[in-house]
Amino acid sequence: MDIRKLQKIVVNALEDIKGKDIEVINTTKLTSMFDRLVIATGDSNRQVKALARNVQDKVREAGGEIVSVEGEDAGEWVLVDIGDVVVHVMQPNVRLYYNLEELWQMTPAQRRKAAAEQAAEE
Numbered sequence: 001m002d003i004r005k006l007q008k009i010v011v012n013a014l015e016d017i018k019g020k021d022i023e024v025i026n027t028t029k030l031t032s033m034f035d036r037l038v039i040a041t042g043d044s045n046r047q048v049k050a051l052a053r054n055v056q057d058k059v060r061e062a063g064g065e066i067v068s069v070e071g072e073d074a075g076e077w078v079l080v081d082i083g084d085v086v087v088h089v090m091q092p093n094v095r096l097y098y099n100l101e102e103l104w105q106m107t108p109a110q111r112r113k114a115a116a117e118q119a120a121e122e
Helices: 003-016 045-061 092-098 100-104 108-121
Strands: 020-026 036-041 068-070 077-081 085-090
Touching: 003 020, 003 036, 003 045, 003 085, 020 100, 036 092, 036 100, 045 077, 045 085, 085 092, 092 100
Parallel strands: 036 085
Antiparallel strands: 020 036, 068 077, 077 085
8 A cells, every 4th residue: 555545544543533743754764664653642541542443443444454553451552553654642641751753753863963962052
């Protein structure tokens, strides 16, 4: 399935269940493991589980395959691996703590450069 189509299916599935702060990160230049990282927030364990389940259902309906799902039992952070797209659905405090957006938006070289610049300012 085309990556843009898969990304659209995932984002629409998250929007259907009122997922918040949906962010899509293109990781093609950062890793060869997957092409997109999608991060969304759910307000409760129940909503996080519902968001992850809706993503799985919509991808399967479109003919896609779910590689694996982790964290559904607790519902604080559910990871849905769709192969080319990895979806993280988190509660707000978990998302804030792990800050995946910052981790995945910079290459290691960019991180080192930013750390060096910050150290020079101090």
